[in-house]
Amino acid sequence: MYAISLGDDGAELRPLEPWHAEEFLAHLERGREFIGQYIPFGSGATDVASARAALQKYADQRAADTGSLHGLWLDGKLVGGVLFLNFDAERGNCEVGCWLEPAAAGRGLVTRAARVLVDWAVEERGMHRVEWIAAAANEPSLNVARRLGMRREGVLRQSYPHRGVRHDLEVWAVLAEEWRGRQGA
Amino acid sequence: MYAISLGDDGAELRPLEPWHAEEFLAHLERGREFIGQYIPFGSGATDVASARAALQKYADQRAADTGSLHGLWLDGKLVGGVLFLNFDAERGNCEVGCWLEPAAAGRGLVTRAARVLVDWAVEERGMHRVEWIAAAANEPSLNVARRLGMRREGVLRQSYPHRGVRHDLEVWAVLAEEWRGRQGA
Amino acid sequence: MYAISLGDDGAELRPLEPWHAEEFLAHLERGREFIGQYIPFGSGATDVASARAALQKYADQRAADTGSLHGLWLDGKLVGGVLFLNFDAERGNCEVGCWLEPAAAGRGLVTRAARVLVDWAVEERGMHRVEWIAAAANEPSLNVARRLGMRREGVLRQSYPHRGVRHDLEVWAVLAEEWRGRQGA
Amino acid sequence: MYAISLGDDGAELRPLEPWHAEEFLAHLERGREFIGQYIPFGSGATDVASARAALQKYADQRAADTGSLHGLWLDGKLVGGVLFLNFDAERGNCEVGCWLEPAAAGRGLVTRAARVLVDWAVEERGMHRVEWIAAAANEPSLNVARRLGMRREGVLRQSYPHRGVRHDLEVWAVLAEEWRGRQGA
Amino acid sequence: MYAISLGDDGAELRPLEPWHAEEFLAHLERGREFIGQYIPFGSGATDVASARAALQKYADQRAADTGSLHGLWLDGKLVGGVLFLNFDAERGNCEVGCWLEPAAAGRGLVTRAARVLVDWAVEERGMHRVEWIAAAANEPSLNVARRLGMRREGVLRQSYPHRGVRHDLEVWAVLAEEWRGRQGA
Amino acid sequence: MYAISLGDDGAELRPLEPWHAEEFLAHLERGREFIGQYIPFGSGATDVASARAALQKYADQRAADTGSLHGLWLDGKLVGGVLFLNFDAERGNCEVGCWLEPAAAGRGLVTRAARVLVDWAVEERGMHRVEWIAAAANEPSLNVARRLGMRREGVLRQSYPHRGVRHDLEVWAVLAEEWRGRQGA
Secondary structure, three states: OOOEEOOOOOEEEEEOOHHHHHHHHHHHHHHHHHHOOOOOOOOOOOOHHHHHHHHHHHHHHHHOOOOEEEEEEEOOEEEEEEEEEEEEOOOOEEEEEEEEOHHHOOOOHHHHHHHHHHHHHHHHOOOOEEEEEEEOOOHHHHHHHHHOOOEEEEEEEEEEEEOOEEEEEEEEEEEHHHHHHHHHO | OOOEEOOOOOEEEEEOOHHHHHHHHHHHHHHHHHHOOOOOOOOOOOOHHHHHHHHHHHHHHHHOOOOEEEEEEEOOEEEEEEEEEEEEOOOOEEEEEEEEOHHHOOOOHHHHHHHHHHHHHHHHOOOOEEEEEEEOOOHHHHHHHHHOOOEEEEEEEEEEEEOOEEEEEEEEEEEHHHHHHHHHO | OOOEEOOOOOEEEEEOOHHHHHHHHHHHHHHHHHHOOOOOOOOOOOOHHHHHHHHHHHHHHHHOOOOEEEEEEEOOEEEEEEEEEEEEOOOOEEEEEEEEOHHHOOOOHHHHHHHHHHHHHHHHOOOOEEEEEEEOOOHHHHHHHHHOOOEEEEEEEEEEEEOOEEEEEEEEEEEHHHHHHHHHO | OOOEEOOOOOEEEEEOOHHHHHHHHHHHHHHHHHHOOOOOOOOOOOOHHHHHHHHHHHHHHHHOOOOEEEEEEEOOEEEEEEEEEEEEOOOOEEEEEEEEOHHHOOOOHHHHHHHHHHHHHHHHOOOOEEEEEEEOOOHHHHHHHHHOOOEEEEEEEEEEEEOOEEEEEEEEEEEHHHHHHHHHO | OOOEEOOOOOEEEEEOOHHHHHHHHHHHHHHHHHHOOOOOOOOOOOOHHHHHHHHHHHHHHHHOOOOEEEEEEEOOEEEEEEEEEEEEOOOOEEEEEEEEOHHHOOOOHHHHHHHHHHHHHHHHOOOOEEEEEEEOOOHHHHHHHHHOOOEEEEEEEEEEEEOOEEEEEEEEEEEHHHHHHHHHO | OOOEEOOOOOEEEEEOOHHHHHHHHHHHHHHHHHHOOOOOOOOOOOOHHHHHHHHHHHHHHHHOOOOEEEEEEEOOEEEEEEEEEEEEOOOOEEEEEEEEOHHHOOOOHHHHHHHHHHHHHHHHOOOOEEEEEEEOOOHHHHHHHHHOOOEEEEEEEEEEEEOOEEEEEEEEEEEHHHHHHHHHO
């Protein structure tokens, strides 16, 4: 029912929920190899039931106000999404993440969508600090953090085992006052 | 983050969630007497904690896909809302309900909002039948059912105890094919 | 341990509990096709484990005081039963339902048993209203409502999907004062 | 709804359930001092809410088939009861216990009721062994075990702290074949 | 991390936890037939997942302070263990049990380990009574109770079904004052 | 029952469990102001019940293998402790933390105890990476990380609200190969 237009190219952000299981699975099938390079997102969703279970996990987080999942639709097709993780309203901290199928890469979709999330977190929910964490080798993801005006705060060495390799994770973040200053600029 | 414009008067429909507890409580305080005439909606929400608990109940229903709560904002002020109850995607049945503080009555807000819900239920979620249930004496509510093109299917005698009186409940409903025919008209 | 005689033909009403799983399954096997014409009762009980699970669901409802299951034994053989559904002691409303294997039909067993349940609901538990809901085509079931002195209050159009068809559901009910008046007659 | 007559004096055995909370509390108030001599039964039930909570604990055990609570009614007044504890259908073992308000003592009520329970456990549920456990000083309770034809199997020294004293507990039991032999006698 | 030396032969007592699942399973495989003579301990642990599940059950008991599992390691190899069961700190009662693979029998390992447990129960946790329960035919186990200075309090006839036979269970126990007297001797 | 000696001064590391609630509370009372400078540890434990609840949280983590709490006893008095947090055996990552009452500071107790934990995590549990996270102003805590041979990997700006101020958090870590190299040195 709800949708946020992300620009003139028909891109939209919408809540991604358990009843989207079939659509979500079809999207994952198109993007599984690409998405799986650096993150395990959706790797456990291999049929409709497991896709629904994956979405349910996020629906439960939303109910608990600890996270939420938002799909990116391009011309009516689900092509990726952004999400809140480790959303801690009491402490004023949260993390934003993303995933994309390859056909939708290169259009700035994630940056546009993440901007909506960070803005809501800071302006509506009073978050003080928004993090972005990605593998050091995941340049496209780190570039989103850069475009959002975040600063790199550290590198957690060999902290992220994925496909048999322990990756370094970079932690980036933007503070509320930085976000507001930048938006006003 | 999400909002649906309901017209030129600034009315908007948005998800109403636990973090709105303070705003929800303030709204209930303005409308408690009016709202409580025919329904117990919000009657248990008398401070921020109980208001949050009331909203959490709906957040849990949303996670379970059995209901959801949507607030009506007029000029940035929460003035009422519409909700899905007994949402049963497998059987194709659901119920829509509403509440309003008195200052927002008489503008057709609920009808506009309920139309969005029924439309989404039928067109997006494949619901076959959408119900509206209200006390037989609650004319404003029954009028919404009429405006939505629903038909009265029965009267459940003395089925609804409220404030010491057992009220008759009217059951109204619209079927998917009726809804589509009407929208095309 | 407990049993209520329903007449001189040896018919008895007893609590039907998870430990009856094997007996319940054997009964369902005899009646599955007949019972399944209008209701899904027992359709998920296809072996002892699933039969026990079905009975457990009702045992849990009994513990929560929201329902209970009662078997009909004829000459020591389980042949059907009656049940409370949507038992809401606080609101004073409940629903009564039934099922029967074909060999036990035509003896008024369900009417006799349902009378015991309605009487207990009204006289012991203070229920104000007892409902009976059945598919409009399920004449034998609707006849029980008639014999119990209930009134038809409405028809929920196409509200009940069963075996590929959406059935109308009729809602019948008797109020406490009607029940008492009728019993005294 | 269900009741078992225990003789010509109007004594009846019925399921004792959470909705009996007020009646149960009134009974406890009459018997609290007497009942509390050797057992803590009902000691936590000091108002309607805690009485209901105490009964709910047994309702949950019944749903889990690990115990059940049965009240003794004399001339329509709840005066005590018998119960199954540690009911283990898989192992074929269970325990029977009792409590009574003083005005109902001396009539053999508990023995009559316990006989119904043991008989059901052995004949209907296939129990192999039924235990009775009581403080060594609780002569009235141990006499019930004697009358049921149980044998004393041991004394658990200082195993039962009650009102500041550690009591010895006697364990009595009857085996299925003993029970059947005795009943046939 | 924690370990208690049981003597000069390298025997050690350590917490036995879910992460030991593979080691626990290997040990059970060596001892399954021997252990299974009188007790079902570990009989459900037939692969790593079920071994972990079995250990988890005890980990949960430890968290609830109702039991705990302790492995016996001999020269770095898990060969058996002792455990607290029915640990009831409020009532001051608990039970101690054991199991052993055959290669480790005959060294007094269980007696040494059980002594540590009884001592901790009495001296650190204030237990008043520690029980040992074993099948009447399980001489090696009953001998541990004898060596610990326990007294036989009773025989629960045919109370323990195992491998198709109902065994008598002997109940032995030592009281805190007996334990202290004996230790001082 | 279990204890690890940390040196000749009588310092010992033991599991700290819910049954220590009174001892834990007394310790917190002695150290509350000092401990609370940089961390909220124990701040919710203000009577025996809440102290037990705080310890129970860690007991549950231990059962789930996601954390564990270990007390430091000096001459038989609980004076502080170390703990595992965010223990993720599957990913090979965990965090170690600490707290201390002031009278026990300056003896290297935490460093000694943390060494035991890191060593167990790396050698027994196969952890690849152990973290230490503390407020940038908490010099004593950061010095432990230094003494353990950890490296500072980043500073999470204003991420930790405590007593009205948002503190920077420093993330330090040691990798398994670094730990082993250092121990061999």
